[in-house]
Amino acid sequence: MSHEDRPLRILVAKPGLDGHDRGAKIIARAFRDAGFEVIYTGLHQTPEMIAEAAVQEDVDAIGLSLLSGAHMTLFPAVIDELRKRELEDVAIFGGGIVPAEDIVELKKLGIREIFTPGAATDTIVAWVRANVPPREA
Amino acid sequence: MSTGKADWLETNYPKQADRLERYTSLSDVEVDPLYSDEDLSGWSYEEKLGHPGQFPFTRGVHASMFRGKLWTMRQFAGFGTAEDTNQRFKFLLAEGQTGLSTAFDMPTLMGYDADHPRALGEVGREGVAVSSLADMEALFADVPLDEVTTSMTVNCTASVLLAMYFAVAERRGIPLTKLGGTIQNDMLKEFIAQKEWISPPEPSVRVVVDMMEFCAKEAPRWHPVSISGYHIREAGSTAAQELAFTLADGIGYVQAAVDRGLDVDSFAPRLSFFFNLHNDFFEEIAKLRAARRMWANTMRERFGAKSPKSLTLRTHCQTAGCSLTAQQPVNNVVRVAIQALAGVLGGTQSLHTNSMDETLALPSEESVLVALRTQQIIAEETGVANFVDPLGGSYAVEALTDKIEAEAADYIRRIDEMGGIIRAIELGFPQKEIAEASYRFQQQLDRGERVMVGVNKYQLETEPPIEIMRIGNDIERKQAERVRARKQARDAAAVKLALGNVRRAASDGSNLMPPILAAVKVECTVGEISDIFRDCFGVYHDPAWI
Numbered sequence: 001m002s003h004e005d006r007p008l009r010i011l012v013a014k015p016g017l018d019g020h021d022r023g024a025k026i027i028a029r030a031f032r033d034a035g036f037e038v039i040y041t042g043l044h045q046t047p048e049m050i051a052e053a054a055v056q057e058d059v060d061a062i063g064l065s066l067l068s069g070a071h072m073t074l075f076p077a078v079i080d081e082l083r084k085r086e087l088e089d090v091a092i093f094g095g096g097i098v099p100a101e102d103i104v105e106l107k108k109l110g111i112r113e114i115f116t117p118g119a120a121t122d123t124i125v126a127w128v129r130a131n132v133p134p135r136e137a
Numbered sequence: 138m139s140t141g142k143a144d145w146l147e148t149n150y151p152k153q154a155d156r157l158e159r160y161t162s163l164s165d166v167e168v169d170p171l172y173s174d175e176d177l178s179g180w181s182y183e184e185k186l187g188h189p190g191q192f193p194f195t196r197g198v199h200a201s202m203f204r205g206k207l208w209t210m211r212q213f214a215g216f217g218t219a220e221d222t223n224q225r226f227k228f229l230l231a232e233g234q235t236g237l238s239t240a241f242d243m244p245t246l247m248g249y250d251a252d253h254p255r256a257l258g259e260v261g262r263e264g265v266a267v268s269s270l271a272d273m274e275a276l277f278a279d280v281p282l283d284e285v286t287t288s289m290t291v292n293c294t295a296s297v298l299l300a301m302y303f304a305v306a307e308r309r310g311i312p313l314t315k316l317g318g319t320i321q322n323d324m325l326k327e328f329i330a331q332k333e334w335i336s337p338p339e340p341s342v343r344v345v346v347d348m349m350e351f352c353a354k355e356a357p358r359w360h361p362v363s364i365s366g367y368h369i370r371e372a373g374s375t376a377a378q379e380l381a382f383t384l385a386d387g388i389g390y391v392q393a394a395v396d397r398g399l400d401v402d403s404f405a406p407r408l409s410f411f412f413n414l415h416n417d418f419f420e421e422i423a424k425l426r427a428a429r430r431m432w433a434n435t436m437r438e439r440f441g442a443k444s445p446k447s448l449t450l451r452t453h454c455q456t457a458g459c460s461l462t463a464q465q466p467v468n469n470v471v472r473v474a475i476q477a478l479a480g481v482l483g484g485t486q487s488l489h490t491n492s493m494d495e496t497l498a499l500p501s502e503e504s505v506l507v508a509l510r511t512q513q514i515i516a517e518e519t520g521v522a523n524f525v526d527p528l529g530g531s532y533a534v535e536a537l538t539d540k541i542e543a544e545a546a547d548y549i550r551r552i553d554e555m556g557g558i559i560r561a562i563e564l565g566f567p568q569k570e571i572a573e574a575s576y577r578f579q580q581q582l583d584r585g586e587r588v589m590v591g592v593n594k595y596q597l598e599t600e601p602p603i604e605i606m607r608i609g610n611d612i613e614r615k616q617a618e619r620v621r622a623r624k625q626a627r628d629a630a631a632v633k634l635a636l637g638n639v640r641r642a643a644s645d646g647s648n649l650m651p652p653i654l655a656a657v658k659v660e661c662t663v664g665e666i667s668d669i670f671r672d673c674f675g676v677y678h679d680p681a682w683i
Contacts (some may be wrong), residue, residue: 017243017259019332021679022373022459025572026579028683042681043332044247046255068243069498069608073258099497099605117463117496118592120583 008132011059013041013050015078018068023095027063030121036128047074051081054090061091061132064111071098076109091132095119142175163417163587164375165577166540172532177539185430185535189525193433195426195538196526197484198449203522207235208480209487210512211288211453215240215264216499217612219275222265226280228502232509237280238288238489240264241298246333248294248667252617260613263499264290268620269662273301274308283311287318288363288453288487293335295322296344297666300654303356319360319409319453322348325386325558328677329567331368335667336674338559344649344670346393351650353404360409362390363453369567370413371459373575376424377541379413381548382558382567384431388549389558391440401440405447412485414476415457421476422528423537425452425483431542453487454480461496464591466603469493474511481515482528488512498605565682572682623660631659639666643673 012028014021021043031038039057041050054062062082064075075094082090094106095115103114112131115124140148150170160168169176187193190200199205212234214225226237242264244256250268251260260266267273277287282305291298299320306316324341327334334341345362352361366383374382387408394404412428414421432450436442456476461469470493477490490508492500500508516522528534548570555561562568581587588594635656642652656666 017247017249017255017333018263019327021332022371022575025683026373026576029572029576030579032683038683040681040683042679044679068259069262070243070258077257097496097498099607100602118589120593121579122583 006134007035007037008061008128008134009037009039009057009059010128010132011039011041011050011054011057011062013045013053013062013064013078014043014066015045015047015050015064015074016066016068016070017044018066019043020067021065023067024065027065027095027121027124030125031063031128034125034129047077047081050078051085051087054082054087055085059090060135061093061128064092064094066094066096069097071096071106072102075106075111079110089135093127095124142171142173146170162376162420163415164377164420164574165581166375166377166420166544169536172536174532176532176536180535185539186529192437192445192448193430194449195430196529198429198451198486200525202484202525203481203516204525207516207522208485209236209286210234210509210516211236211238211487211489212505212509213238213240213290213455213489214505215242216606217261217265217608218616219265219267219272221261221612223276223278223280225502225505226277229505229509230280230285232506233513234509236286236288236487239276239290241289241291242266245298245663246291246294248335248663248670250620250662250664251613252620253664256613256617258613260616262608266612266616267298267301268616268664269623269660270301270304270657271619271623271660273298273305277302277305282306282309283315288320289318290321292321292324292327292331292333293341293670294663294667295320296348296649296653297657297663299348299361300650300657303654304658313356314358316356317358319363320348321365321411322362323365323386323411325389325562326365326368326382328562329369329382329386330372330374330571332679334677335670337677338562340670340674341677342389342393342559343646345390346397347649349390349394349404349407350397350399351648352407353399357407360407361404363409363411364390365411367411367413367455369571370415370457372571373459373578374571375574376415376417376420377544378548378567378570378574380424380428380431380541381545381552383410383412384428384435384545385549385552385558385561385567387432388435388439391436392557395440401436401442402444402447405436405440405442406444410450410452412452412454413457414454414480414483416460416472416476418475418479419534419537420541421479422483423534423541425454425480425485426526426534426538427542427545428452429484430538431545451486453489454483454485455489456480456491458491458495461491461493462589462591463496464600465597466493466497468591469495470507470511473508474515477511478515478519478521481521484526494603494605497603498607501604501606503604565680568680568682620662624662627660632656632661632665635659635661636665636669640669640673643669
């Protein structure tokens with residue numbers, strides 16, 4: 001295993017204005033139960049706030065949860081803010097109501113994976129284990 | 138003489154033939170193999186049910202129910218610009234819908250104008266963008282406001298949007314006394330579940346009570362608050378939690394209004410409710426029946442209400458968005474039909490049926506038409522509307538009604554012991570109970586102990602694509618430009634004066650509705666008035682419990 005030295009640190013973040021946090025809270029708990037260290041931003045975060053939290057918390061990955069339809073604006077904005085802070089190696093993945101053609105676009109922009117309604121928590125945990133290496137200190 | 142239930146279960150019931158180890162409701166409540174008269178021992182018809190239209194209204198709030206008047210078919214709609222949504226409204230009315238229901242976009246709901254940086258990417262996406270009076274006028278263009286009742290789903294900015302609606306009516310010469318409709322305006326459930334807020338609970342409730350007081354005097358046909366369990370359930374609660382926290386919120390508003398010195402019978406007849414209709418058919422029917430009984434008893438015993446209208450729980454219902462699947466979405470039509478039927482058999486006054494494509498996008502015109510037709514088929518083909526509470530007296534339904542009432546009453550007792558719902562929210566009690574239930578359900582789903590057809594059973598290798606509605610990117614730019622142009626064109630001195638009056642009322646505790654109404658008439662915006670709330674009442678932050 002690539003990350004047996006230390007547990008992965010994952011930031012679960014809610015960009016934008018919508019308050020649908022059921023999914024974010026479930027996945028945060030599932031990550032914790034899987035042995036990851038989880039930081040949850042809470043609601044109504046700007047891309048800047050999320051990138052700052054990623055710096056402060058020194059995370060390996062960010063899971064973005066968004067159900068307001070603003071993903072094509074806010075997900076790329078998070079990528080930009082991370083780039084400004086030289087955090088290109090932080091893996092970003094997302095979940096929410098995202099149409100299939102948007103998923104293709106978001107992956108081109110650097111979002112590693114998008115999980116849509118019906119995704120099981122163990123599928124998401126397994127994806128993180130397989131795809132998120134701990135960042136170099 | 139039949140043998141007793143226990144004996145029958147012991148000797149006649151073939152336990153070894155059971156398909157499942159446990160039989161539970163969607164809310165994880167054990168379901169008995171048999172319900173009989175023994176489950177209703179010591180049970181009095183008058184006390185528990187009463188005839189329809191009679192205390193405690195378990196069998197329905199009206200004597201003739203749907204024989205007299207069908208429920209209002211009210212599809213929640215809103216996207217893009219005011220003009221886009223106005224067209225959808227007209228389409229729905231032309232197809233036989235009997236009431237309107239407005240969905241606003243996230244910036245409007247959270248108190249930001251379309252030209253605010255925080256609105257970026259969100260304008261017109263999850264609902265219609267309304268920043269100022271001009272947008273509200275366009276939204277209801279050619280809609281006869283004195284004939285159609287309108288519902289508006291908005292909470293922390295409800296005072297502003299309601300003022301705009303009233304201002305549009307006044308401009309058309311329609312007196313407020315003729316306006317019928319509902320504004321959601323249930324801030325307590327925002328902190329519990331839907332999570333759209335500006336300020337902390339105490340000042341938020343103060344604004345709600347301002348609106349209750351104002352409407353009781355000026356717009357007596359308007360429902361100034363719709364006490365909502367819908368979002369509590371969508372956040373993952375059980376049915377009993379939905380029932381309990383909704384009624385606890387209702388108790389919170391009534392107490393706050395009584396504490397202000399209002400006579401309970403002056404506002405209670407205009408309180409309305411909003412419940413979820415999830416997949417578990419009998420559990421949902423029991424929930425609605427228990428809700429009416431509990432509210433009637435609460436209003437009479439706790440608050441001493443005397444008017445029969447103060448005792449009746451009148452409710453809108455919506456089928457459960459969270460029950461829909463992105464996989465094989467046409468199956469959602471079936472889920473919605475069954476959920477809607479539960480709402481009708483549960484005695485709802487108004488109903489929204491979800492569209493099959495709502496896990497993918499806002500609904501297309503085709504799918505919203507199927508959803509409306511579903512209600513019309515239930516109303517006019519199935520014959521169920523000929524009956525008043527046809528399930529009343531069923532051993533199972535009555536036992537379930539009693540059981541969910543007991544479970545909800547226990548929650549309400551615990552909330553009372555904490556010092557009321559605002560204190561319970563500050564302690565995170567309902568939020569944590571819901572998060573637990575939600576996680577437990579997800580685990581059961583992931584383990585396959587609960588079935589979602591097409592998701593964890595009966596999956597298809599390849600999903601056939603369906604057409605969905607897309608919201609164009611140009612809407613945001615156009616709407617932001619429109620807001621900026623309106624701000625340029627209006628009377629700046631009048632705006633300054635009006636905003637000053639809102640600020641003064643916010644600070645001195647006088648009723649906020651008159652100055653807000655005056656402010657929207659001179660085109661003060663949602664964002665500008667919300668900024669006053671932020672300044673005077675403070676900003677609430679998510680405690681971010683996991």
